Amino acid sequence: MARTDRLFRLLHAMRVLPSPVTAARLAEETGVSLRSLYRDIDSLRAAGARIDGERGYGYRLIEDVALPPQTFDRTEIEALVLGLAEVRHMGDPALAQAAASALAKVAATLPDRAEQHLLHAVSQVRRSEARFSKIPDMETIRAGCWREEALALRYSDKDGAVTERQILPLSIVYLDSKMTLLAWCCLREAFRMFRLDRIEEVRIAGTSFRPRRVTLLRSYLAELRGSAGPRDEPT
Structure with missing residues (x-):
C-alpha cells in the first residue's frame, strides 16, 4: 500500500x-x-x-485539517442531508437551528456538482409534528454534560413521587418516543436513567466532576450491556 x-x-x-x-x-x-x-x-x-x-x-x-467536505461522495452527502433533516424534526429548537447552520456551511464548501447533490438529495424527511416534546431546560441539561458539572433537579418518578436529586449528567439518549438522561445519581449512589419530561426543575449545581464523564459513561454502558435491562427511574 x-x-x-x-x-x-x-x-x-x-x-x-x-x-x-x-x-x-x-x-x-x-x-x-x-x-x-x-x-x-x-x-x-x-x-x-x-x-x-x-x-x-x-x-x-x-x-483533522486534511478532510475538506469536498471528499464526501454522493451517498455520504445523502446521509448528511437525511441525518440533519431528522435532527431538525426532533423538537429541540437549538439542535434544529444548529442542523440548518451545519448543512449551510457544508453546502458553501462543496464544489458545484456536489452542492447540487446536497440541495436536491434523493432522501427526504417529512414529519407532521415534532418527534419529541420540547424540553424547556434542555440547554441547562446539555451544558451540564458538556461542562461535566453536577445538576440539581426536582424529579417526578413513574408513580408521581417527587424527589430532589443531585446527579452527574453523562449522556442524553433519544429513544423511540422519549428522551432520557443517563447519569450517576448521588442520592441512590448508582447509575440511573431519567426521563427528561419528568424533570420538573433543573439547575447547574456548581460542582465539577471533570474529567470523569467519559469513564463513568463507559461504565454505565458496560453495566447496561451486562444486564437484562437498565436500572432506571423512568420505566
Missing part, C-alpha cells in the same frame, strides 16, 4: 473508531507494524493534524 493511501486510511480509522483508540488497533486497521504506526502518527502531526495521546494510552483525533 502506498504511504499516502496508508496515511489516509489511518486518518479514517481515527475518525470512526471510538477514542482513545490504541496503537495496536490502529496498526491492525492499517496493516502495518507498531513501529510504522508510530511513524505515521508523527507524520500526520507534522502535516497539521492534531492528535492527542501517546504510546500506552491511546490516540484521539482532535482536529
Whole structure:
C-alpha cells in the first residue's frame, strides 16, 4: 500500500473508531507494524493534524485539517442531508437551528456538482409534528454534560413521587418516543436513567466532576450491556 493511501486510511480509522483508540488497533486497521504506526502518527502531526495521546494510552483525533467536505461522495452527502433533516424534526429548537447552520456551511464548501447533490438529495424527511416534546431546560441539561458539572433537579418518578436529586449528567439518549438522561445519581449512589419530561426543575449545581464523564459513561454502558435491562427511574 502506498504511504499516502496508508496515511489516509489511518486518518479514517481515527475518525470512526471510538477514542482513545490504541496503537495496536490502529496498526491492525492499517496493516502495518507498531513501529510504522508510530511513524505515521508523527507524520500526520507534522502535516497539521492534531492528535492527542501517546504510546500506552491511546490516540484521539482532535482536529483533522486534511478532510475538506469536498471528499464526501454522493451517498455520504445523502446521509448528511437525511441525518440533519431528522435532527431538525426532533423538537429541540437549538439542535434544529444548529442542523440548518451545519448543512449551510457544508453546502458553501462543496464544489458545484456536489452542492447540487446536497440541495436536491434523493432522501427526504417529512414529519407532521415534532418527534419529541420540547424540553424547556434542555440547554441547562446539555451544558451540564458538556461542562461535566453536577445538576440539581426536582424529579417526578413513574408513580408521581417527587424527589430532589443531585446527579452527574453523562449522556442524553433519544429513544423511540422519549428522551432520557443517563447519569450517576448521588442520592441512590448508582447509575440511573431519567426521563427528561419528568424533570420538573433543573439547575447547574456548581460542582465539577471533570474529567470523569467519559469513564463513568463507559461504565454505565458496560453495566447496561451486562444486564437484562437498565436500572432506571423512568420505566
